[in-house]
Amino acid sequence: MSETVLKAGSAEPQYQPSYLEMETKHKGILSWILATDHKRIAQLYFFSMMTMFLIGALIGVLIRIELMAPGRTIMDAQTYNGFFTLHGIIMIFMFVIPGLPAVFGNFVMPIMIGAKDVAFPRVNLLSWYLYVIGGIIVLTSQFVGSGPPDGGWTFYAPYSVKSAANIGMAAMGAFFLGFSSILTGLNFLVTIHRMRAPGMSWDRIPLFVWSLYATGWIQILATPVIGITLVLIVFERVFQLGFFDPAFGGDPILYQHLFWIYSHPAVYVMILPAMGAISEIIPTFAQRTIFGYKAIVASSLLIAFVGYFVWGHHMYTSGMSDTAKWVFSFITFLVAIPSAIKVFNWVATLYKGSINIQPPLLYAVAFMFTFMIGGFTGLIIGAVAQDIHLHDTTFIVGHFHYIVFGGTGFAFFGALHYWYPKMYGRMYNIKLANIAWGLFFFGFNVLYFPMFVAGYMGMPRRYFDYLPEFYIPNLISTMGSWFLYAGIILMIYNLVKSRKTGAIAPANPWHGVTLEWSIQSPPTYENFDEIPVVKDGPYKFK
Amino acid sequence: MFNGTSTFVEGVDNAFLFIVVISLILLIVLTFLMVYFIFRYRKERNPVASQIEGNVTLEVLWTVIPGILVLMMFWYGWKAYTPMREVPEDAMVVKAVARMWAFSFEYDNGKKSDKLVVPINKPVKVVLEATDVLHAFYIPAFRVKQDMVPGNPQYVWFSASKTGSYDIFCAEYCGTLHSAMITKVEVLEETDYQAWYEGSALAGDEPVGLKLLKDNACISCHSTDGSQLVGPTFKGLFGKTHKVVSNGVEKEIVADDAYLMKSITDPASDVVVGFPAIMQPYQLPDSSLKSMVEFIKTLK
Ligand SMILES: [Cu+2]
Numbered sequence: 134m135s136e137t138v139l140k141a142g143s144a145e146p147q148y149q150p151s152y153l154e155m156e157t158k159h160k161g162i163l164s165w166i167l168a169t170d171h172k173r174i175a176q177l178y179f180f181s182m183m184t185m186f187l188i189g190a191l192i193g194v195l196i197r198i199e200l201m202a203p204g205r206t207i208m209d210a211q212t213y214n215g216f217f218t219l220h221g222i223i224m225i226f227m228f229v230i231p232g233l234p235a236v237f238g239n240f241v242m243p244i245m246i247g248a249k250d251v252a253f254p255r256v257n258l259l260s261w262y263l264y265v266i267g268g269i270i271v272l273t274s275q276f277v278g279s280g281p282p283d284g285g286w287t288f289y290a291p292y293s294v295k296s297a298a299n300i301g302m303a304a305m306g307a308f309f310l311g312f313s314s315i316l317t318g319l320n321f322l323v324t325i326h327r328m329r330a331p332g333m334s335w336d337r338i339p340l341f342v343w344s345l346y347a348t349g350w351i352q353i354l355a356t357p358v359i360g361i362t363l364v365l366i367v368f369e370r371v372f373q374l375g376f377f378d379p380a381f382g383g384d385p386i387l388y389q390h391l392f393w394i395y396s397h398p399a400v401y402v403m404i405l406p407a408m409g410a411i412s413e414i415i416p417t418f419a420q421r422t423i424f425g426y427k428a429i430v431a432s433s434l435l436i437a438f439v440g441y442f443v444w445g446h447h448m449y450t451s452g453m454s455d456t457a458k459w460v461f462s463f464i465t466f467l468v469a470i471p472s473a474i475k476v477f478n479w480v481a482t483l484y485k486g487s488i489n490i491q492p493p494l495l496y497a498v499a500f501m502f503t504f505m506i507g508g509f510t511g512l513i514i515g516a517v518a519q520d521i522h523l524h525d526t527t528f529i530v531g532h533f534h535y536i537v538f539g540g541t542g543f544a545f546f547g548a549l550h551y552w553y554p555k556m557y558g559r560m561y562n563i564k565l566a567n568i569a570w571g572l573f574f575f576g577f578n579v580l581y582f583p584m585f586v587a588g589y590m591g592m593p594r595r596y597f598d599y600l601p602e603f604y605i606p607n608l609i610s611t612m613g614s615w616f617l618y619a620g621i622i623l624m625i626y627n628l629v630k631s632r633k634t635g636a637i638a639p640a641n642p643w644h645g646v647t648l649e650w651s652i653q654s655p656p657t658y659e660n661f662d663e664i665p666v667v668k669d670g671p672y673k674f675k
Numbered sequence: 676m677f678n679g680t681s682t683f684v685e686g687v688d689n690a691f692l693f694i695v696v697i698s699l700i701l702l703i704v705l706t707f708l709m710v711y712f713i714f715r716y717r718k719e720r721n722p723v724a725s726q727i728e729g730n731v732t733l734e735v736l737w738t739v740i741p742g743i744l745v746l747m748m749f750w751y752g753w754k755a756y757t758p759m760r761e762v763p764e765d766a767m768v769v770k771a772v773a774r775m776w777a778f779s780f781e782y783d784n785g786k787k788s789d790k791l792v793v794p795i796n797k798p799v800k801v802v803l804e805a806t807d808v809l810h811a812f813y814i815p816a817f818r819v820k821q822d823m824v825p826g827n828p829q830y831v832w833f834s835a836s837k838t839g840s841y842d843i844f845c846a847e848y849c850g851t852l853h854s855a856m857i858t859k860v861e862v863l864e865e866t867d868y869q870a871w872y873e874g875s876a877l878a879g880d881e882p883v884g885l886k887l888l889k890d891n892a893c894i895s896c897h898s899t900d901g902s903q904l905v906g907p908t909f910k911g912l913f914g915k916t917h918k919v920v921s922n923g924v925e926k927e928i929v930a931d932d933a934y935l936m937k938s939i940t941d942p943a944s945d946v947v948v949g950f951p952a953i954m955q956p957y958q959l960p961d962s963s964l965k966s967m968v969e970f971i972k973t974l975k
């Protein structure tokens with residue numbers, strides 16, 4: 134940045150070198166990959182995750198092209214099976230699970246609580262390395278050994294034990310990714326407990342931070358279960374020990390229990406921080422205090438807690454007992470209540486606000502709409518009888534894309550548009566951002582809504598080929614994926630271009646009131662010259 | 676959608692409609708409010724926001740009412756499910772066996788079929804077994820689905836109320852040809868069913884060997900017309916020299932009677948080069964093996 138631009142753009146009287154320009158021990162690329170500054174680590178995560186996201190999305194588009202018409206379109210069956218598996222592993226373990234915590238949690242959480250960094254900066258860097266190692270192992274498993282892994286990101290036994298494909302290696306990759314997640318969760322919990330600025334009592338913590346706190350507990354309590362399970366799979370493959378494969382005396386249903394004991398709470402690892410980001414965006418763009426702060430906090434904690442006891446809703450057709458089905462279905466419906474409360478609170482926060490319609494708010498609106506559809510379809514498949522019919526159909530695929538991509542995805546990109554000026558000190562082109570959002574939102578619904586129709590008609594998921602009766606919904610779906618992809622490309626083009634040429638952003642372009650808006654953009658190393666003293670709740674507008 | 680093809684359709688679809696209607700109302704109201712507030716209170720029209728921190732009555736209401744609604748949804752869903760577990764005493768029993776990548780059905784008179792054939796208006800209990808990995812038995816038109824777990828037999832039951840032919844899908848991922856693991860359930864009038872069951876009418880005059888290859892799902896991986904599937908085609912197989920891998924060593928082998936039989940009972944011992952070693956061993960009587968091989972010989 135040139136001197137003149139800095140003077141013109143900076144709101145503060147004296148602009149200090151930001152975390153992007155600061156002097157460090159190392160030079161060049163080393164100053165990034167050996168960085169312990171939470172904002173630089175956030176950037177490391179951001180770039181590695183966006184790379185993975187684009188690969189995953191590209192594979193998704195290829196999968197959709199294959200499914201555009203019945204029969205073989207562009208690839209053979211085993212390639213398709215490898216592709217949907219890779220798409221799932223990349224998107225779940227390398228994009229949505231690290232998701233908002235790794236990027237925005239790292240970037241703004243310490244600032245929001247008035248801290249100079251997280252509690253363990255070097256462990257933070259280690260988490261990123263584990264993430265990269267896990268990612269490299271998963272990608273390598275595609276090219277070495279006896280063929281790319283298939284069977285989906287769920288690695289169901291005994292297929293995952295028997296399959297000739299390179300599943301063991303992919304499972305080890307996922308194991309590393311799990312450790313990365315545990316360390317991030319631990320780091321955030323300690324940071325939130327120990328490093329809040331003076332005066333920031335528990336009822337003054339911003340809601341995004343609260344959501345990271347709830348998420349942290351899930352990460353450290355649930356993730357070890359998947360780690361152990363994946364190790365058991367590898368042991369079973371290598372030493373023929375009978376854990377899950379009945380051929381060696383194991384039990385396949387045990388595997389599903391262990392898998393979902395982690396993987397259901399993992400859905401909340403994905404969605405809670407997304408809800409947290411939405412709870413930041415809405416008050417800022419409504420310029421008013423959040424409606425029902427305490428209810429939102431309580432519902433985050435409730436979701437995190439009750440979410441541990443619903444994993445069995447993935448297993449109604451597995452052969453587990455009817456009593457278990459009853460209990461899991463009942464608790465699943467209970468966990469819908471705190472999620473509903475949040476939506477009501479967000480909508481109520483718009484009431485009598487002074488609303489500034491900007492890209493982050495549009496993403497928040499898209500989030501609420503898709504999250505509602507995801508939630509309502511979740512009620513349908515939470516009920517035992519309907520789930521018997523809909524389990525393992527494209528209805529399920531539609532449902533979890535509405536939650537995970539519609540929910541977490543829109544929140545992620547909403548958060549990106551919200552904190553972008555803080556992260557880079559520049560503003561993107563608002564008009565272009567709105568157009569990209571429109572394409573994204575339109576394409577998203579055209580892509581995923583027809584899956585509910587095909588699923589209710591009975592089309593199973595993970596099908597390379599399908600009967601002619603499912604043609605129309607699949608064709609529409611594929612066309613939707615092109616709009617969606619165009620929207621994403623346009624969005625990225627806008628953000629990448631504005632990084633160098635966008636208008637200089639003031640320190641507080643949206644008139645937010647949480648602490649990150651009180652410091653310069655981009656922030657300096659250690660964020661604050663002087664640790665602030667917090668005197669009030671987080672959303673006091675005037 | 677399939678109006679009343681089995682006992683469960685009404686229950687499942689009604690519970691579905693109940694949830695969909697309530698959800699749609701909530702979705703429309705909430706989306707309308709969201710959009711309305713955004714335009715009604717945009718900063719040009721409402722420059723100063725009102726700082727409303729909450730409203731206890733409202734918050735209690737929107738906790739309790741959704742709470743009641745979701746519990747009703749749970750109950751409808753559960754009530755529609757329980758009949759699926761209560762098999763009538765007089766149900767006839769058919770055994771379904773799943774293997775990569777086909778279903779085969781066995782009747783109590785020993786009859787085997789690659790389609791499920793049932794009489795109309797008769798409770799049918801299908802006992803579900805799998806030999807290799809997880810599969811799932813799914814008839815969308817009847818709203819039944821159940822995973823098929825190796826070593827742990829499961830069941831479904833239904834009573835079909837309309838004659839016709841309906842899809843059966845494998846719904847649990849089971850490998851390369853998962854999406855080809857589909858067949859049909861044929862619902863026949865009682866008399867047609869009896870004729871089929873006794874084997875006179877629909878059996879046709881297929882060679883015994885071909886019938887065995889079909890019943891054991893061999894042909895879902897090995898074609899009879901030379902086309903390339905997961906395994907080598909049967910066409911022109913007999914008498915040819917093949918490159919195989921035995922215990923990690925590559926060698927050449929002539930496909931004779933002994934080799935073909937061994938490839939069925941112990942497929943892992945010699946694996947043809949270029950094909951994955953995924954076939955499961957089959958235990959069949961010698962007479963069956965012989966008929967199968969005889970039939971393969973005819974495919975030149
Ligand atoms: Cu779940």
Ligand SMILES: [Cu+2]
Pocket residue numbers: 773774775776809810811845846847848849853856
């Ligand atoms: Cu199958």
